[in-house]
Amino acid sequence: MWTLQNAKNKFSTVVDAALAGMPQEVTRRGKPAVVILSASEYHQLLSEARQSRGSFVEHLLTFPANDIERSQVKPRTVDF
Numbered sequence: 001m002w003t004l005q006n007a008k009n010k011f012s013t014v015v016d017a018a019l020a021g022m023p024q025e026v027t028r029r030g031k032p033a034v035v036i037l038s039a040s041e042y043h044q045l046l047s048e049a050r051q052s053r054g055s056f057v058e059h060l061l062t063f064p065a066n067d068i069e070r071s072q073v074k075p076r077t078v079d080f
Contacts, residue, residue, distance in 0.1 A: 004028045007036075 007014050007026045014024045014036055023037040 001025045001027060004033065 002010075002014060002024060004026055007024070014026075018024050018036045019038050021038070021041070023035050023041070025032060026034050026036065
């Protein structure tokens, strides 16, 4: 784990470690901020996420519409 200042000072070391297959975590003000990883690992994660995720239409079709009780509110009368 790197502080932001140390990561800036040793950026090439951080990049070399990420390229060697060891993602590098960087903190800002003591809180986790970013993870630096190789481009190939990043693209692999994206590809896996896209494969495991269905389409938006599939998501809508799996919505449990019959399990929701709908209120039987009637519209009010409006005079103009």
